[in-house]
Amino acid sequence: MTTSTNGKFDRKPLIAGNWKMNMDHVQGITLLQKLAWTLADAEHDFERVEVAVFPPFTDLRGVQTLTMGDNLPVRYGAQDLSAQDSGAYTGEISGQFLSRLGCAYVLVGHSERRALHGESNELLATKVAAAYRHGLVPVLCVGEGLQIRQAGTHVEYTLEQLRGSLAGITAEQAETLVVAYEPVWAIGTGEVAGPADAQELCAAIRTELAQLFGDETASKVRVLYGGSVKASNVAQILAERDVDGVLVGGASLDAAEFANIVRFEHHLVTD
Numbered sequence: 001m002t003t004s005t006n007g008k009f010d011r012k013p014l015i016a017g018n019w020k021m022n023m024d025h026v027q028g029i030t031l032l033q034k035l036a037w038t039l040a041d042a043e044h045d046f047e048r049v050e051v052a053v054f055p056p057f058t059d060l061r062g063v064q065t066l067t068m069g070d071n072l073p074v075r076y077g078a079q080d081l082s083a084q085d086s087g088a089y090t091g092e093i094s095g096q097f098l099s100r101l102g103c104a105y106v107l108v109g110h111s112e113r114r115a116l117h118g119e120s121n122e123l124l125a126t127k128v129a130a131a132y133r134h135g136l137v138p139v140l141c142v143g144e145g146l147q148i149r150q151a152g153t154h155v156e157y158t159l160e161q162l163r164g165s166l167a168g169i170t171a172e173q174a175e176t177l178v179v180a181y182e183p184v185w186a187i188g189t190g191e192v193a194g195p196a197d198a199q200e201l202c203a204a205i206r207t208e209l210a211q212l213f214g215d216e217t218a219s220k221v222r223v224l225y226g227g228s229v230k231a232s233n234v235a236q237i238l239a240e241r242d243v244d245g246v247l248v249g250g251a252s253l254d255a256a257e258f259a260n261i262v263r264f265e266h267h268l269v270t271d
């Protein structure tokens with residue numbers, strides 16, 4: 001991909017699938033194998049467009065085996081991690097364990113965890129720090145609910161989440177950061193934010209990152225959009241200048257559909 005004047009193409013697009021609490025360890029292997037075959041048939045260039053999956057914890061060992069054994073260049077991560085490293089924290093999973101399982105990434109602060117588990121920005125800042133301690137790249141999720149969108153305060157609300165969840169991290173750490181803007185009203189609803197909405201927030205996030213960490217760092221951070229992304233709408237969303245990838249829920253559970261999302265550049269050509 002050539003370098004554009006706005007620098008967007010210096011950032012490798014990241015197409016990520018969040019399987020949520022779907023796909024047991026056997027189903028997960030089947031899904032990933034199908035995805036691998038489909039992308040191999042299409043001669044997908046993983047150097048050009050990065051692919052990552054976020055399976056349930058119990059699938060990670062199998063995903064590790066599959067990606068090592070077949071030398072499949074799909075990267076993967078967990079959907080959450082503990083803020084602690086080890087000890088008496090029943091039910092928690094340490095970033096150290098994820099790192100040893102070959103995870104490259106970890107989701108932090110998905111809206112479902114914020115809403116269902118009461119995860120605050122303060123707690124999430126400690127999870128982001130834990131991810132960096134263990135060599136994992138945090139994919140920090142932010143985004144407003146419907147009421148906030150209707151009140152028109154969505155930009156300020158989302159940036160407040162961003163600032164709060166990144167408290168204490170250094171500019172050097174921030175260089176590898178991934179942020180996912182996922183408006184809650186667009187998650188699993190079929191209601192996709194328009195490309196202009198996605199661009200507005202992704203650009204606002206980058207501007208805020210520039211204030212926190214400097215322009216150069218902000219220009220390296222990949223900002224993804226998530227919420228009802230499908231093969232039929234991905235190309236328009238990724239045509240926006242500050243949108244560097246997508247975080248896909250439901251449509252990532254179908255290998256053919258997800259492979260078509262990964263191949264978004266081909267839709268652009270035919271659009």
Ligand SMILES: O=C(CO)COP(=O)(O)O
Nearest residue numbers: 018187188227228249250
């Ligand atoms: O929450 C999401 C990804 O993390 C988006 O989910 P859907 O793609 O199912 O709307």
